[in-house]
Amino acid sequence: MKAEDISSDQRHLTPDSITSHGLNKEEYLALLSSLGREPTLTELGIFSVMWSEHCSYKSSRVWLKKLPTTGMAVVQGPGENAGAVDIGDGMCAVFKMESHNHPSFIEPYQGAATGVGGILRDVFTMGARPVALLNSLRFGEATHKKTRHLVGGVVAGIGGYGNCIGVPTVGGEVGFDASYNGNILVNAMCVGIADIDSLFFSAASGIGNPVVYVGSKTGRDGIHGATMASAEFDSKSEEKRPTVQVGDPFTEKLLLEACLELMSEDAIVAIQDMGAAGLTSSAVEMASKGGVGIELDLDQIPQRETGMNAYEIMLSESQERMLMVIKPEREAFARAIFDKWGIDFEVVGKITNTGCITVRHKGDVEANIPLSPLGDNAPSYERTLIMPEPACKISGTEAFESSDIAETLIQMIGSSALSSRRWIWEQYDHTIMGDTIARPGGDAALVRIHQTDRALALTCDVTPRYCAADPYQGGAQAVAECWRNLCAVGAEPLAITDCLNFGNPERAEIMGQFAATIEGMAEACTVLNFPVVSGNVSLYNETAGQAIQPTPTIGGVGLVDDVNAAATISFKNTGDKLVLIGPHGHHLDQSIYLQIIHGRAEGACPPIDLACELRTGQFVREIIRAKIVNAVHDISDGGLLVAITEMALAGGIGAQLRVSENDFVRKLFGEDQARYVVSARDGEVSELLSRARTNDIEVHLLGETGGDSLKLEGCHPISLMSLQIAHESWFPELMKS
Amino acid sequence: MNAALLVFPGSNCDRDARVALTRACGHPPRDIWHTECSIPNDIDFILVPGGFTHGDYLRPGAMAARAPVTRALVAHAARGTAILGICNGFQILTECGLLPGALIRNTGIKFVARDVHLKVERTDTMFTRAYRESAIIRMPVAHMDGNYFADNRTLSKLNDDGRIAFRYTSDPHAADWVTSAILANPNGSIDDIAGIYNEQMNVLGLMPHPERACERITGSTDGAHLFTSLIEHLS
Numbered sequence: 001m002k003a004e005d006i007s008s009d010q011r012h013l014t015p016d017s018i019t020s021h022g023l024n025k026e027e028y029l030a031l032l033s034s035l036g037r038e039p040t041l042t043e044l045g046i047f048s049v050m051w052s053e054h055c056s057y058k059s060s061r062v063w064l065k066k067l068p069t070t071g072m073a074v075v076q077g078p079g080e081n082a083g084a085v086d087i088g089d090g091m092c093a094v095f096k097m098e099s100h101n102h103p104s105f106i107e108p109y110q111g112a113a114t115g116v117g118g119i120l121r122d123v124f125t126m127g128a129r130p131v132a133l134l135n136s137l138r139f140g141e142a143t144h145k146k147t148r149h150l151v152g153g154v155v156a157g158i159g160g161y162g163n164c165i166g167v168p169t170v171g172g173e174v175g176f177d178a179s180y181n182g183n184i185l186v187n188a189m190c191v192g193i194a195d196i197d198s199l200f201f202s203a204a205s206g207i208g209n210p211v212v213y214v215g216s217k218t219g220r221d222g223i224h225g226a227t228m229a230s231a232e233f234d235s236k237s238e239e240k241r242p243t244v245q246v247g248d249p250f251t252e253k254l255l256l257e258a259c260l261e262l263m264s265e266d267a268i269v270a271i272q273d274m275g276a277a278g279l280t281s282s283a284v285e286m287a288s289k290g291g292v293g294i295e296l297d298l299d300q301i302p303q304r305e306t307g308m309n310a311y312e313i314m315l316s317e318s319q320e321r322m323l324m325v326i327k328p329e330r331e332a333f334a335r336a337i338f339d340k341w342g343i344d345f346e347v348v349g350k351i352t353n354t355g356c357i358t359v360r361h362k363g364d365v366e367a368n369i370p371l372s373p374l375g376d377n378a379p380s381y382e383r384t385l386i387m388p389e390p391a392c393k394i395s396g397t398e399a400f401e402s403s404d405i406a407e408t409l410i411q412m413i414g415s416s417a418l419s420s421r422r423w424i425w426e427q428y429d430h431t432i433m434g435d436t437i438a439r440p441g442g443d444a445a446l447v448r449i450h451q452t453d454r455a456l457a458l459t460c461d462v463t464p465r466y467c468a469a470d471p472y473q474g475g476a477q478a479v480a481e482c483w484r485n486l487c488a489v490g491a492e493p494l495a496i497t498d499c500l501n502f503g504n505p506e507r508a509e510i511m512g513q514f515a516a517t518i519e520g521m522a523e524a525c526t527v528l529n530f531p532v533v534s535g536n537v538s539l540y541n542e543t544a545g546q547a548i549q550p551t552p553t554i555g556g557v558g559l560v561d562d563v564n565a566a567a568t569i570s571f572k573n574t575g576d577k578l579v580l581i582g583p584h585g586h587h588l589d590q591s592i593y594l595q596i597i598h599g600r601a602e603g604a605c606p607p608i609d610l611a612c613e614l615r616t617g618q619f620v621r622e623i624i625r626a627k628i629v630n631a632v633h634d635i636s637d638g639g640l641l642v643a644i645t646e647m648a649l650a651g652g653i654g655a656q657l658r659v660s661e662n663d664f665v666r667k668l669f670g671e672d673q674a675r676y677v678v679s680a681r682d683g684e685v686s687e688l689l690s691r692a693r694t695n696d697i698e699v700h701l702l703g704e705t706g707g708d709s710l711k712l713e714g715c716h717p718i719s720l721m722s723l724q725i726a727h728e729s730w731f732p733e734l735m736k737s
Numbered sequence: 738m739n740a741a742l743l744v745f746p747g748s749n750c751d752r753d754a755r756v757a758l759t760r761a762c763g764h765p766p767r768d769i770w771h772t773e774c775s776i777p778n779d780i781d782f783i784l785v786p787g788g789f790t791h792g793d794y795l796r797p798g799a800m801a802a803r804a805p806v807t808r809a810l811v812a813h814a815a816r817g818t819a820i821l822g823i824c825n826g827f828q829i830l831t832e833c834g835l836l837p838g839a840l841i842r843n844t845g846i847k848f849v850a851r852d853v854h855l856k857v858e859r860t861d862t863m864f865t866r867a868y869r870e871s872a873i874i875r876m877p878v879a880h881m882d883g884n885y886f887a888d889n890r891t892l893s894k895l896n897d898d899g900r901i902a903f904r905y906t907s908d909p910h911a912a913d914w915v916t917s918a919i920l921a922n923p924n925g926s927i928d929d930i931a932g933i934y935n936e937q938m939n940v941l942g943l944m945p946h947p948e949r950a951c952e953r954i955t956g957s958t959d960g961a962h963l964f965t966s967l968i969e970h971l972s
Contacts, residue, residue, distance in 0.1 A: 159848045163879065164789040166749025250747050250792025342746060429850045429879040431949050431956070434753040439956075448954075563954065652912060708912065 013044060021048035027379055034373035042310045042359065042366040046374070049277035049315060050284060053539050056378040059505035060537040063518045071531040073494045075196055081122040081273060082192075083533025084199060085494045087449065087559050092196045093456055094128035097136075097189035097499040097555040099538035103244040104186040108153025109160065112186045113247040114319050116161040119190040121273035124256050125322065127200040127263045128192025131433060132447045133162045135172040135188045136460040136499070136553040140181030142416045142734055147176070150184050152735060157247075158188065159427040164249035165256065168436050169428035170445035173460055176416040179468075182543030187499040187536075189555040191458055193449060200263060202272040204290035204325045204351050209269055211283070211294060211349040212331075214338055215255050215321035217304035221245045222278070222317025251320040251343070258341040259322065267330035274321040280314045282323040283349075284357055288375035293354035298361040302344040310359060310366035325351055385511035390470035393604040394589050400598075400665040405641075406718040408597055409710075412669075413645055414726030415596045416734075418638050423731035441650065442569050443488040443634055446560060455566065457491030457558035463637070464549035469590050470605040471513045471550050475520030477605060480613050480673060481636055482556035483528045487617035488634045488676060490566045490624035491558030493528065498535040498554055503547025505539045513550045514539075520608075521552060527610035528617075530556070567624045567632040571651030574706040576630065576679040578644070578655060579688060582616055583698050585639050585670025586663065592638045593669035606673050613674040619697045620676050628688050629678040639669040643677045644702075645710065645723055654707040654720055661714065679705055738971045740766035741780040743810065743826075745801045750787035750824065750948065757948035758784065761964035771804040776813055781971050783813060787824030787879075787946065797840065797882045798828030807833050819863055819967055820940040824880055827932070827942030836935055836942045837895070838887030843880070844925030850879040852956065853923055853945055855903040855931050862934065863970035864902065864941045867962040873909050874959035876950035878923050883944040885926035885933075895933055902932035902941055 018028050021044055031039060031047050039047065049055055057064065069077040075092045076084035082096035100115025116133060123130050135158055140147050162169045167190070204211075222245035262268060270290065272282040279296070287294035298313045308316075326334055331347065338345035352358070357374070359367040402408045412418055425440035437455055438446035444459040461482040467474030479496065486493040500517070503510040525531055541548045560566045588594050589603020623629050631651065635643045640659075648654050659667050680688050685701075692699040709717040740758050744751050751768070759765045766784065769776055776783060790801035801807060807829065814820050814835050822830035830836045843849055854875050857868045868874070887895065895901055906929070907921040922929045924944070932943025947960025 156847070163848055163850075163881075164747070164749075164792065166788060248792065250789060250794070253749065253789070254746055426851050427848045429848070431850065431877045431946070432750065432753065432879060434756055434949055434952075434955060437954055 013038065013041065018044070021045065022052055023048055027051060030379065034370060040366060042314055043369055045311050045315050046280050046367055046369060049280055050374045051378055055277050055281055057537055058379045058381050059383050059511070059539060060514065061380045062382050063515055066518055066522045067532045068522060068525045069531050069533065071495065071529060074531055074533055076199065077533050078535060080201055081125045083495065083497060084126065085533060085557060086196065087456065088454065090196055091449065092194055093191055093557050094123050094126045094194050095189065095191040095497055095555065095557055096122050096534040097187055097497045097553065098122065098536040099499050099501060100186045100188065101184060101501065101538050101541055104154055105150070105184050107244040108150045109157035110244050110246050112154040112157030113161040114245045115186050115188045116158055117247045117249065117252050117319050118275045119188045120165065120167065120252065121275065123190045123192040124259055125200065125271050125273045126194060127198055128194035129260060130167045130190050130192040131435065132191045132445065132458055133167050133169040133188065134458055134460050134555060135169070135186065136462065137172065137174040138180045138185035138464065138551060139176050140184065141178045142176050144181045148735060154186055155424050155427050161247055161249045163429040165253045166432050168430045168432050170430050170436055170447055171440050171458055171460065174421060174424060175464065177464065177549060179546065179549045182546060183541040183548050185501050185541070185548065185551055187501070187553045189460060189497060191456060191557060198263070200268060200271050202270055202286050202289055204270045204286040204292055204294065206269055206325065207292065207351055207353045209325050209351045210328055210331060210347045211296065211351065212324045212326050213301060213321065213346045213348045214324065214343055216248060216251050216318055217302040217344060218313055218316045218318045219304045220308065220312055220316060223312060223315045245317045245319050247319050254341045254343050255320055255322065258338050258343050262334055262337050265333065267326050267334050269325040269327060271322060271324045274323060276317065278315060278317045279323070284371060284374045286323060286325065287357060288371045293352035293356045293371065294349060295352050295358045296349040296360070298359060300346050300348040302346055310361040314359060383505055383511045384508045385515050386508040387512045388471050388509065388516055390473065391604050394602060400588060402665050405668070405712060405715045409641055409645065409718060410722060410726045412592060412596050412638055412642060413723055414730050416730065417592050417596065418642055419730030420727045421731065422728060423735060437563055437566065438489065438568055443485040444491065444558065446489060446563065446566055448563055453563050455560040455563040457486045457489050457560055459485040460553055460555045461485060462551055462553045464551045465590050465601060466605040467517060467550040467552065469603065471516035472520035473605040473608050474550065475517035475552050476524040476608045476610065477673065478552050478554045479521050479524035479528065479530060480608055480610065482554040483530055484613065484617055484634045486556050486558035487620050488567065488632045489560065490621055491560045492621065493530050493556060493558045495531050495533045496525070496554050496556045498532055498552060499538065500535065501538045501541050501548060501551040501553065503540070503542040510547055517550055517552050524610055528614055565625060565627060567629065569633040569647050569650050570631055571647050571653040571679055571705045572630045573681070574653060576681055576705045577685045578657070578702040578704060579678050579680060580640065580675065580700040580702050581620060581678060581697060582675030583672065584667045584700060585672045586666045587670045587672045588666055591669060591671045606671050608673055615695065616674045616697060619692070619695045623678070623688060623691060628684045629680045631679040633677050635675040635677060637671065639671050640677065641668040647677065648710060648720055649724055649727060653705050654709045655703055655705045656711045657703040658713050659702065738762050738782050738968050739780050740782045740784060741769050741776055742766040743769050743771065743783065743785050743806055745771040745788070745790040745804060747790040747792055748786050748788035750946065753948045754784050754786040757951045757964060760951060761961065761968060769806055771801065771806050774805045774809060776806065776809045780818065782819045782967055783810060785820070785822040785826030785829050787826055790825055790829065796832070797825060798832040801829045802832035811835060814940050817937065817939050819971065821864065822942040823946055823948065824944055827944055828882065830940060830942040835940050836933055837891045838885055840882050841884045841886050842882050843884050848881045849923045851877065851923065853878050854906050854908050854921065855945060856906045857903060858901045859899055862938055864963055864966050866969060867966040873906055875957045876945045876947055876960045878945045880924070880944055883924040883926065885930040887927065892927065898936065900934040901930055902934055903943055904929040905931050
């Protein structure tokens with residue numbers, strides 16, 4: 001194409017308009033050389049979003065390759081809209097987690113809602129019916145002036161979207177820390193189920209095949225959302241509110257049903273949702289993956305505002321939209337399905353053999369760009385990095401005394417870190433679809449595979465304070481804890497999705513955190529045979545130079561063969577024996593105890609012994625399957641006594657504990673890894689102990705269940721009522737204040 | 738029982754209702770799309786499922802109440818056909834005038850999803866005959882607008898006519914320290930009303946979800962008796 005064919009109404013590009021598009025000088029030069037001429041404004045916009053960190057993964061790509069992505073169960077690894085693992089009977093679980101951090105900070109309700117909407121689309125684009133949602137949230141300190149507003153808005157937004165579309169939100173986690181004061185994290189995970197041989201992919205094919213737009217009409221909302229998500233915040237960030245999209249879960253419900261109905265027929269060649277960078281990225285990705293070209297006629301795009309120009313249409317991030325390539329002879333059939341659901345269906349272009357994306361609007365060519373520099377050959381950086389030094393360990397001999405264990409426990413269980421999250425999950429419909437077997441509040445949620453006796457076990461985990469102390473160990477710990485939570489319900493862990501939230505990668509120490517975290521994760525995934533099948537990277541999570549704690553959120557999926565044999569955390573009977581699986585605790589560095597009781601956020605991450613983790617988890621699964629134990633809980637934040645308290649409160653049954661006085665506090669509150677608490681009927685204990693010996697697993701008898709308090713030898717009994725009140729009041733009090 | 742299930746744009750509890758009805762009857766209900774102008778005469782039970790019909794835009798149930806199929810539903814109600822509206826279905830029944838009163842925003846101004854306990858007010862209706870007398874049952878609620886409201890005259894008429902079907906109550910088995918923290922009434926409904934009948938006692942609307950309480954493994958089987966009652970009545 002000659003330069004004079006390009007749209008004449010382009011404004012002349014100034015250095016300012018180039019930097020305001022987030023491109024640096026080198027990137028602009030690369031753009032010029034790939035195009036062989038100056039770009040039009042629309043083309044600059046297209047390059048800008050496709051080369052944004054959010055779409056191109058330009059800082060992270062080289063590192064992400066280090067993560068293991070294959071395994072026996074993997075049906076689809078990273079690179080598609082979502083990953084997929086085999087769950088038997090010809091079915092697969094399709095899942096992914098994604099961040100919506102920046103928009104949620106600016107406009108919490110819509111930011112969080114559209115995060116849920118986007119991740120749902122990623123899953124049903126693959127041909128899966130979504131069956132569960134989870135989320136991992138990080139907010140600033142509870143006392144920070146914005147926290148309450150952000151918590152309220154984010155939770156309402158997540159609920160507003162998931163509840164309306166009718167997919168249960170079954171689990172998640174939330175944490176508070178000052179490092180998130182200016183950058184909250186909203187990571188949403190969706191899990192769906194599909195037949196393995198009817199998955200749908202995004203690679204376009206068939207020269208001349210029609211490109212079809214379905215879903216909501218395009219408006220001016222969200223223009224440059226992807227670019228916003230790829231920059232640091234400053235004090236003016238709230239002026240970016242117009243870049244936050246507005247969600248319409250009702251339309252998404254109709255889109256979901258219409259897409260699944262069409263997918264059950266042989267009509268779709270390729271499909272891609274319009275997420276970040278909207279029409280631009282979906283068109284580019286579909287054509288790039290298929291090694292073809294694509295031509296779009298913007299006059300055909302359904303629009304809800306008048307006078308939109310090509311730039312705005314291409315960059316809009318209006319929600320609830322999909323792009324499909326369909327078989328031409330099925331067009332009328334497909335249109336009838338979308339008509340029935342009242343959803344727009346327009347042919348907006350065709351697949352070409354040009355290897356270019358060509359965009360026409362009102363008779364002009366607004367963009368004509370070769371696909372390779374936009375996709376496969378987008379910039380990729382090996383950024384300078386400084387590998388982090390792990391934090392030093394506090395002296396192992398420092399003695400900690402607690403004169404009043406009851407008061408200590410009540411203070412911990414009623415803290416921002418350990419209090420009940422009921423206030424949150426009671427705003428999420430978690431029982432719709434009729435297959436929720438284990439509801440929020442346990443180690444992992446259990447969602448039955450519809451009309452079978454098998455279930456998916458689902459959890460989200462990360463311990464950012466460990467990652468800050470030691471990114472390598474913290475990355476490994478996040479994977480290990482996720483794996484442990486799946487084992488604790490009796491599931492076979494299958495695979496993970498990740499959402500890697502970090503600060504500005506152009507700072508060497510942040511890039512070092514990122515690199516070390518990936519290495520730690522990669523080692524844990526390898527040893528635990530727990531590959532990564534999908535994921536998302538969110539960088540630039542910092543405001544005015546203050547970065548968040550490294551937060552590699554891990555979403556895990558496991559499989560339970562017999563849902564009747566799964567374990568829960570609640571005590572079931574009076575008189576059952578309590579057993580610690582693993583050694584007694586000792587590690588108080590970076591513990592909740594140290595933080596809450598002594599106000600010290602310091603020390604080293606607990607050491608991760610992956611071989612021990614593997615052995616212990618396999619043992620726990622074995623004793624659950626053999627029905628030797630009737631309650632199981634992993635030991636994590638807060639240590640042994642907090643785990644036992646959670647089990648007691650969940651079952652409404654207390655316990656008597658005998659823990660020797662040596663290093664009492666370290667035993668009760670140490671956060672050493674690879675440990676679980678179980679309860680078993682008296683008659684099963686000898687079998688449990690003998691299996692532990694056979695498997696070379698350390699176990700300790702702790703006491704028995706019963707009564708309405710926790711009784712520790714040598715301490716005053718702690719009534720369940722006082723624990724319950726402390727545990728349940730923190731959140732409502734925060735939100736009421 | 739020859740059941741029909743109404744499906745509107747935004748219905749999302751239709752699958753759960755279909756599963757529960759299929760389990761209870763041995764065969765699936767007939768799905769009826771919102772644009773249908775009639776509901777076959779051989780249908781003797783119509784379920785209006787929960788969801789967010791038309792996105793709850795305007796008011797929950799307001800637009801679905803004006804759908805062609807809803808006119809057919811009203812005609813069936815007049816002929817005495819058994820009709821059950823659950824959650825958004827209850828909202829549709831009040832919006833189309835089959836049931837009195839209104840369901841307004843929960844007093845907490847938040848969506849509420851949890852198990853509630855209900856007192857079965859009477860066990861001599863076509864919907865409740867399989868329950869033990871003054872039984873207290875458990876099932877989930879999941880709604881934003883479940884706060885039942887009616888004026889005093891309507892309320893006393895409902896009470897006098899024995900048209901209160903279920904009232905929220907506390908868990909009779911839990912220890913005081915467990916129940917004290919949780920309000921029995923999840924949404925502020927006047928007189929703890931969770932469900933009501935029409936004058937002819939053939940239309941029932943309730944906010945809790947019996948279709949989600951039909952299996953022990955998902956938490957409760959107390960909802961199944963509602964379907965058993967109908968099957969007994971209609972056979």
